[in-house]
Amino acid sequence: MSGLVNWALANPSENLNLLNNAVESNKLTAPAALSETNPLVEWISSFVAYKNGEAVNIGKTSSNPDTHLYAHYLRYCKDYGLRPLLYNVFSDSFLQQANILLSPDIYKRKTRLGTVIQNIILSNTIILETIDTSPSVSPDEEFEDFVN
Numbered sequence: 001m002s003g004l005v006n007w008a009l010a011n012p013s014e015n016l017n018l019l020n021n022a023v024e025s026n027k028l029t030a031p032a033a034l035s036e037t038n039p040l041v042e043w044i045s046s047f048v049a050y051k052n053g054e055a056v057n058i059g060k061t062s063s064n065p066d067t068h069l070y071a072h073y074l075r076y077c078k079d080y081g082l083r084p085l086l087y088n089v090f091s092d093s094f095l096q097q098a099n100i101l102l103s104p105d106i107y108k109r110k111t112r113l114g115t116v117i118q119n120i121i122l123s124n125t126i127i128l129e130t131i132d133t134s135p136s137v138s139p140d141e142e143f144e145d146f147v148n
Helices: 002-010 012-037 039-047 069-080 087-101 139-147
Strands: 048-057 107-111 114-122
Touching: 039 048, 039 069, 039 087, 048 069, 069 087, 069 114, 087 107, 087 114
Parallel strands: none
Antiparallel strands: 048 114, 107 114
16 A cells, blocks of 8 residues: 555656546446446346335345345346345345445335335336437538538
């Protein structure tokens, strides 16, 4: 650690700019790299969405995979030949990743029906990002911009 401090102090402004650029670069590439190497991240990105006021039960191994997070995740791992996280690691790992990928408003709470993750929905079909294909300007306006 002292080597890093000495390096940073040797030329403070230039070295801090280098560190800043590295941090910004990692912010942009980290989610994409994670989804390619971490099945939990890929599963969350594909089947879980943020929705304020909704909640999904974590469940357990034998729960209904159509309505419970852990059972759905296990089915996903089985279908794709992936090694799933153990039950006792799943909810904390899920919460950590969901807060990064979806929203910091996602949290775990206990109810009389079991432990739920608040502010998410679970989909049994892959969630695709919607792309707005409607033109933002009319063709005439676009032509005028091109000519001028």
